[in-house]
Amino acid sequence: MDDLAAQIALIGAAGIASQWLAWRLQIPAIVILLAVGLFFGPFTGFMNPRADFGDLYTPLVSTAVAIVLFEGGLTLNFREIRETSKAVRRIVIVSGPLVWLMTALAAHYVGNLSWPTAIILGAVLVVTGPTVIMPLLRHAKLKTRPASILRWEAIVNDPLGALFAVISFETFLVLAGAHEAENLILNVILAIAIAVPGGIAAGRALSWLFSRGHAPEYLKAPILFAAVVAMNSITNLVLEEAGLLTVTVMGITMANARIASITELRRFKETITTLLVSGLFIVLTASLQMDVIRSLEWRVVGFLAIVLFVVRPLAVFVATIGAGLSWKERLLVGWIAPRGIVAVAVAGLFGATLTRIGVTDGDRMIAYTFALVAATIILHGFSLGPLARLLDLRSADRPGVLFVGASRFTIAFARRLKALEVPVLIADGNWSRISEARLAEVEVWYGEILSEQAHHSLNLSRFDHMVAATDNDAYNTLICTDFAPEIGRSDVFQIGDFGASDRQSMNFTIGGLPLFKPGKSYAQLRDLIVDGWIFQATRLTDEFGYKRFAETRPEETHVLLWIKPSESLVFAAAEGSGEPDEGDTIISFGPPRPEREQDKIVKATTTEREARAEKARKTTEAASANVAAAD
Structure with missing residues (x-):
């Protein structure tokens, strides 16, 4: 290839394309780069940079x-x-x-x-x-x-x-x-x-x-x-x-x-x-x-x-x-x-x-x-x-979730994920709050998450997702902005009231994705937990698909994420997340599930049957007592 400018452009495009393909295939990029270089050079003779670049x-x-x-x-x-x-x-x-x-x-x-x-x-x-x-x-x-x-x-x-x-x-x-x-x-x-x-x-x-x-x-x-x-x-x-x-x-x-x-x-x-x-x-x-x-x-x-x-x-x-x-x-x-x-x-x-x-x-x-x-x-x-x-030298075999801010909401969320063997950690600088998480047997980190110490002592490779859920919306935004380049812009989420006025709303270029749509504030989530809202895990099957799942849940239930059979996590708030499929395990947050109509019929029938049996027993006992009195 004689045109040096075109050769440089081709090398640059092929290099970045190789990096992207390696990311998609989850293999070392240098493997693809090696193959591309061999193809361009000794295998085809299309280019020889040593000779073309000269001195x-x-x-x-x-x-x-x-x-x-x-x-x-x-x-x-x-x-x-x-x-x-x-x-x-x-x-x-x-x-x-x-x-x-x-x-x-x-x-x-x-x-x-x-x-x-x-x-x-x-x-x-x-x-x-x-x-x-x-x-x-x-x-x-x-x-x-x-x-x-x-x-x-x-x-x-x-x-x-x-x-x-x-x-x-x-x-x-x-x-x-x-x-x-x-x-x-x-x-x-x-x-x-x-x-x-x-x-x-x-x-x-x-x-x-x-x-x-x-x-x-x-x-x-x-x-x-x-x-x-x-x-x-x-x-x-x-x-x-x-x-x-x-x-x-x-x-x-x-x-x-x-x-x-x-x-x-x-x-x-x-x-x-x-x-x-x-x-x-x-x-x-x-x-x-x-x-x-x-x-x-x-x-x-x-x-x-x-x-x-x-x-x-x-x-x-x-x-x-x-x-x-x-x-x-x-x-x-x-x-x-x-x-x-x-x-x-x-x-x-x-x-x-x-x-x-x-x-x-x-x-x-x-x-x-x-x-x-x-x-x-x-x-x-x-x-x-x-x-x-x-050799058991991996930090975590599964993608995990890092929660920032210990509260009844994040503790309940983390416990539900932990029960499904998803690695979780709650970080907070408030000792009383972090103590509640420790009592719930959730892994914790005590300290300021934005400190230099956190960056060196926290092994972030364990976590593919982060949820900022403190009581300060601006602080949540700051946390997501700081960690987004390392964890991934589409994998950091935050709670908060996103319906603020233009004068108070955050710029769309900072912060993380809203965990809830519409957004829910720290106080709202606290009140929902007090009202009895819970996290539930539901596995979808061929007979019980996502449509059937939605029909059996209260209208206000929020689907937060689902766990794929490959153990990867898909947050519902992420762009292009789609819908869960058969075999996925849905993590939802909502009020306690109401009794199904069939459950009510069965329960009513059972109660009526038990009442008739009890009445018959009492009648029999009364008849026996009368016979005994006559004798």
Whole structure:
């Protein structure tokens, strides 16, 4: 494809389409991106981005990877790592070098790669891509501790793996006589001195700039973007790819600074990262040559088997001895290590360079990396959920509901859902109210739901829906607005009187969906509970469908949600929810169900029969008494 603009447009459209399809199919997006890249590139020859982009290819890939790693660093808060800091340190400091060493040995003796290629490949494969781990963790819904370990390892190991590869490559150049050893040592020391202190200084400077109001809101994201590109480029002038470490440190520094706008900045970076990852993986895969793929032989199968089943598990088990993890957590972390965009990008960079300077199997390193990326994405992507379930390391096997505000209404609602084994939790900052929920044996969280502590201690992956039901309508709106980007705009609901005047009504762009239509206030729901309204669960069958259900309930009954046979929850207030079908279990809220007419007839008949029997018994007793008196 000769038109570069059309090629970029096609890559962007295909990348986002792949992300959407992966979301619909509930599979890792990188699986589809890999297939699309192979189709566009080596399978059809439709495009070859490495040749088409020319000299822009390497700096564009390097800059994109730096932005991806910075966004990953923005998600790492030190509060989250308190429980797993020891394990993460061990995995990074001990497991990383072990993986490097053992992978290099496997690449040379099993994969038949030359020592320079094997050593650099071993360094590259230290990384465990955050662009793959993050979507997997969202789908698998792991418990907090193993999820935290995998996330921190992925972010921290990526720049370190790239740095290991740079040092290996520069060492090879020194041994080949292309560089002097003194220059290498000086460059490495200088690069690290710039990367770590420089990343911290840049992160703190931006945090100070944003928190003091020295930058307007509309310029914060562009300033951040430009700073990331600049810091990456400055460090790369000293040592190639060392800028990845700089931007990662910079992201972590900003994540732990108290910046009011950090959430908005993080969401902007997530959007940019999704676009970059989608396009970048297609670009890198499409640049793979067919003759390199054909060069793969049986040796690659043996290499993959050793890396997957020996190198990674052994390194993690050794590194986590005495780290406070259970054997189940060590087994899960030892198995899950998918490689992603950074491994492919760094391998592509150094593989092409090795080939250019005369190392004949440099391109095979690219093919080996792609083979491992594909294998880990498929094996780890599709096994994480079942393995976590088998090891009991999932936070919840079913989608749950988070209630904000403890009241008789939410407690009764939560108890009904809990009886159907739906995970529920009630959060409230009022101790007396939360005590009532505890007495009702409902799981609770005491504290301010909008606090930083709540964001770090509450595992929101357990909940697919949220109901804000406090006695303050404006506060309910604020809660829904804050949690909507994380839980989903169509999955947050609130109570309240939505019939207010235009002067008092909330803007339609904020808040959640009304749980009731028409809306009901906190006081109204309290009065209904006092009047005897209850929650009922009714399963629909072929004989007893939704129409029949509606006929047998009082007119004022509200259908709040229904539970599908697949255990997913569908709230009636959600857009496009439709109607419940056969096999669904309806949760309704209404007055006690009146007796059916047939029940009344049966009850009246039974009463009449019992009255006649009682009259006959008394007549018999009276007759017997008369006979006895006559005798």
